[in-house]
Amino acid sequence: MPEFKHQIEVEGLSTWFGKKKILKDITCHFKDNTVTAIMGPSGCGKSTLLRTLNRLNDLVPSFKRMGNVRFRGEDIYGVGSSVYDLRKHIGMVFQKPNPFPMSIRENITYGPKLHGTNDEDDLEKIVESSLRKAALWDEVKDELDHPAPNLSGGQQQRLCIARALSVNPPVILADEPVSALDPISAAKIEELIVELKKDYTIILVTHNVQQAFRVSDQSAFLYLGELVEFDETKRILEAPHDERTEAFITGRIG
Amino acid sequence: MSTLEILLQKIDPRPGFREARKSRRHFTDYVFKILLGIVMVVIISPFFLVLIEVASAGFSQVFGFGQGQGIEFFTTFPGAGLLGGIRNAFVGTIELIAIASAVGIPLSVFGAVYINEYTRPGISREVIEFTSDVLAGIPSIVFGAFGFAFLVDFLHLGMGLVSGSLTLAFMMIPTVLRTTQEALRQVPMSLREASLALGATKWSTTWNVTLRAAFPGVITGVLLAIGRVMGETAPLIFTAGNSLSVPTELTGPGSWVASMPYTIWAYVSDPRAYLQDKAHGTALALMMMVLAIDLVANLISRKVTRRLV
Structure with a gap:
């Protein structure tokens, strides 16, 4: 096991889609048991950065990359590394709730089954603990065999969080997880994220400064593919060093 | 007021x-x-x-309750003077459709999966899609002629159950392929990503998530295709032969097989008046069979969909 300081370290990362350069020489790291917000205006590369961390960008044929991304000290794009193992350890929650067209229970057991957990009792425990962690258990415990798409939007998103937790990943990537939800559901998810950071390293993409302020400890501000500032959220929001950051915080760009 | x-x-x-x-x-x-x-x-x-x-x-x-009527219509062979039932055609159609479906449906569904999920958009995909659109619109007699030229003659399979059902399978492929493709296209990308992000392989994602979400659409295409080939006479004229009994062998004259549409056509062309009635009876039975398949498939689809949506 190589030594590492942080769960995820990014060093000199540049990415392209075809000829278009999206990320420009990004270097940052994501601390354990912390919520790190990646913020910036639309099209600045927030999602691209996030999806580079679990290699989801590999799905795009024209995607190219330079620089290193290390998970627990190991290069995730290295020759011997397995993308399936990586994604088991780095969970993801998407912008729009996307439960599988299956029952609530099957949504949770899908991941563990993929990775070889087949014992009914174990799966049962995983279902309960994942749903409890996602603050959904009390609402759905009597209808675990009902179709997941019948849940409300907010419940669906919490189910998606539970699904991500089902394989017990140390890191969770969240790509604007509340932007498609109503304010009350959104508040619940934000609360949940703060709660979850006790046990997980969370990386949250958001274009909402207030949300970053409420939820995150660290922030990275991206602008046109450049990492403009990377520091404690409080420091960035209260005393931005760069005028682009200030412009974004005060709403002049966005 | x-x-x-x-x-x-x-x-x-x-x-x-x-x-x-x-x-x-x-x-x-x-x-x-x-x-x-x-x-x-x-x-x-x-x-x-x-x-x-x-x-x-x-x-x-x-x-009815007369000779060769009612249940006897399906359980007795035509016999002397074709006075009996149409068991030969009834069994023949079921066998033809069963084999055609067993060959045609998996081929077209997995073909659609390959095209949609495993290839990138480009010339080759467009060529395949264009070709199957053209194939879907080709008159069925052309399929019959192709079946005769390719299966019966060139591959020396001879007329019979195998050539007949394979010809029907060819006819099913464009419909099932295109409807499956359409159903797969309707599945949101983010569903696939959610599965991949959990560490699933591409195949696992396709089989457990994508195809499952597309299932109702696939069923619709399968139904359309079965309904269509069930009533086709033309592809079978040169490929399946005809028989007053059921096939007993896989090749040779023993494999010749009757079908309901072919029987309707043969009976209607016959001057004997009572055969007109039998042709109508066969047509009625065929319509009821298509309806029954439709109902069953609808039921399955609804059951699965209820689990899905």
Whole structure:
């Protein structure tokens, strides 16, 4: 096991889609048991950065990359590394709730089954603990065999969080997880994220400064593919060093 | 509301009729409503006319109690003078459709999966899609001619069950392929990503998530295809042969097989009057079979969909 300081370290990362350069020489790291917000205006590369961390960008044929991304000290794009193992350890929650067209229970057991957990009792425990962690258990415990798409939007998103937790990943990537939800559901998810950071390293993409302020400890501000500032959220929001950051915080760009 | 209006409403409760007298615009609106109703009747009446025509002569064959009628219509062979039932055609059609489906459906579904999930958009994909669109519109007699030239003659399979059902399978492929493709395209990308992000392989994602989400659409395509080939005569004329019994072998004359559409065609072309009735009976039975398959598939689809949505 190589030594590492942080769960995820990014060093000199540049990415392209075809000829278009999206990320420009990004270097940052994501601390354990912390919520790190990646913020910036639309099209600045927030999602691209996030999806580079679990290699989801590999799905795009024209995607190219330079620089290193290390998970627990190991290069995730290295020759011997397995993308399936990586994604088991780095969970993801998407912008729009996307439960599988299956029952609530099957949504949770899908991941563990993929990775070889087949014992009914174990799966049962995983279902309960994942749903409890996602603050959904009390609402759905009597209808675990009902179709997941019948849940409300907010419940669906919490189910998606539970699904991500089902394989017990140390890191969770969240790509604007509340932007498609109503304010009350959104508040619940934000609360949940703060709660979850006790046990997980969370990386949250958001274009909402207030949300970053409420939820995150660290922030990275991206602008046109450049990492403009990377520091404690409080420091960035209260005393931005760069005028682009200030412009974004005060709403002049966005 | 005056007493008169209340009275009017009692006589004719349809609001459209009363509204129509109020103004020119109300009147036009009413006229178009009536026109659309007439169009509807024109559209659906051929269906009922066919049903009445077929049932009037065929009902006694399928539901009667005479010789070769009722249950005997399906359980006895035609026999001397073709006075018996149509067991040969009934069994033949079931066998042909079963083999054609067993070959055609997996081929087209997995073909669609390969094209949609495993290849990038580009020339080759467009060529395949264009080709299957053309194939879907080709007259069935052309498939029959192809089946004869390729399967019967070139591959030396000879006429019979194998050549006949493979020809039907060829006919099913374009329909099932294209509808499956469409169903797969409807599955949101983020569903696939959610599965991949959990560490699933591409195949696992495709099989457990994508295909499952696309299932109702796939079923629809399969139904369309089965319904279509079940009633086809032309592809079978040169490929399946005909028989007054059921096939006993896989190749050679022993594998020749009758089918319901072929029997309808043969009986209708025959001068003997009672064969006209048997042709109608066969047609009625065929329609009922297509309907039954439709109902069953709908049920399955709804069951799966209820689990899904």
